[in-house]
Amino acid sequence: MRSQGKTFTDIAQQLGVSTGCLINWSRKYRFQIQNFRAVELENLRSKLISTSEARARALSEELQRVQQELKKRSLEDIPTARLYSLEESLRRQVIQELGEMQFTSSTRDIPGDEYVEQVQDWKP
Secondary structure (H helix, E strand, O other): OHHHHOOOOHHHHHOOHHHHHHHHHHHHHHHHHHHHHHHHHHHHHHHHOOOOHHHHHHHHHHHHHHHHHHHHHHOOOOOHHHHHHHHHHHHHHHHHHHOOEEEEOOOOHHHHHHOOOEEEOOOO
8 A cells, every 4th residue: 555655544543443554564574665666667658658668669760760861961061960969869768768777675675695794776
């Protein structure tokens, strides 16, 4: 419920437990809650504005069209400068859409040979 953005008060009323108990559970399961929240936000984002992959593909197609047009242009042509600017803008947007995914694990879940004495964030 916390990963879905519900308040401690709402959860306490629904489950019939104290908010103090919920705060303790929240501390104990903070990594799982954080990861579930990331999944919830990813699902919402996908529903509202498509997936990162779909947006990146659309941007990539637009970038390819700009690049094809640039091949036809000479460097002295003023609109060419605008096309180079558009190309760079699209490239940055593709990179932003593809961004790095990050997950969090409790140190007790990390294999011994990978263990570092702190919480580890990892990117697939």
